[in-house]
Amino acid sequence: MSFKIPLFDLNFDHKEEDAVIETLRSKWISTGPKSALFEEKFAELLGAKYAVSLANCTVALHLAFKLCDLKSGDEVICPSLTFVATCNAILYTGATPVFADVESFERPVICPKDIKSKISPKTKAIVVMHYAGFACDMDEIMKLAEENNLFVIEDACHAPNSEYNGKKLGTIGHVGCFSFFSNKNLSTGEGGMLVTNSEAFYERTKLLRSHGMTTLSYERSKGHSTGYDVIDLGYNYRMDDIRASIGLVQLQKFENDLIQRAKVREWYEQELENIPQIIVPFKNHKEFVSNYIMPIVIEGVNVEKRDAIRKNLADNGIQTSMHYPAVHRFSIYADFYTHLPNTDDMVNQMITLPMYARLSNDDVKFICEKLSAAFYK
Ligand SMILES: *Cc1c(COP(=O)(O)O)cnc(C)c1O
Secondary structure: OOOOOOOOOHHHHHHHHHHHHHHHHOOOOOOOOHHHHHHHHHHHHHHOOEEEOOOHHHHHHHHHHHHHOOOOOOOEEEEEEOOHHHHHHHHHHHOOEEEEOOOOOOOOOOOHHHHHOOOOOOOOEEEEOOHHHHHOHHHHHHHHHHHHOEEEEEOOOOOOEEEEEOEEEEOOOEEEEEEOOOOOOOOOOOEEEEOOOOOHHHHHHHHEOOEOOOHHHHHHHHOOOOOOOOOOOOOOOOOOHHHHHHHHHHHHHHHHHHHHHHHHHHHHHHHHHOOOOOEEOOOOOOOOOOOEEEEEEEEEOOHHHHHHHHHHHHOEOOOOEEEOHHHHOHHHHHHHHHOOOHHHHHHEEEEEOOOEEEEEEEEHHHHHHHHHHHHHH
């Protein structure tokens, strides 16, 4: 089925095609100059010291937790209202995820109070996820981390260029992880970036992404070195130059794209005023936000009614989604289950509406009219 208004629309044109062709013709298609330039521009955009391009964000999260030297028996406090990769990456290291609840419907991000209550002598790190691009309470979370000597990893997949007290999200904790999966704000098909201000973390990330080898093929091809040693147990987690060249074009469009998304968000906030039962999380937020998704919560609705509303919207050609099924309720997380009342309510009552730069004010009006009709039906 194809939707009249999809959930997301890729912002691609001939510029991405031209960039790919140029890279193909350069005959250097794996990690090389385009990846290096993409890293440089991305770090510059965020005001971070270092950025390392990677195959996707899942491996960025894995490396972030490796940098914290997590091992079996260690605990990491994490959200459940996130994409499963945030938590899977904890399990990769053998550490234990300890789920914390979200603050509220108005702020569905990890709750500092709940984090505090879950810190134990085994806690090594906190991973936060800036839902829809809106910041977690980083002041409180960094304070807790400092008091307890913990690492803070930011899953900033939703939040490229989002701001918090004038800083960019992903640069406040010890490591920030970003995704360039096709439906993200900045798309390369698959792709990711690890951002840090720590030189030691940067150097180790570069080793770990490429088998723990001391040089890259590109450096050897340029005659910069002739051999290599292997000094750490690494992986092949590299991004290639074909994707990096798409990323470079996307970066040029990115800031305008986000400005447009912010307008779409404003239109939604205006239109949704008409349905009092709808809570728009982070309403009237003041700082700049990436608006990766447009979540709403329909207060008091049950799952059947929520799903009927989604079905009704789909029948009108409007694609919706649900971000996310709670991670603590997945089968493989049964051993780590804990009661998270706010997360459970959010998951049952939320809908994600279409969000992309090219949505018009009329589109938003149409979506909200159909939503209202479905709600009162
Ligand atoms: C997309 C996403 C990921 C995974 O990113 P990939 O690049 O697909 O591995 C992780 N966490 C969150 C919050 C995401 O939205």
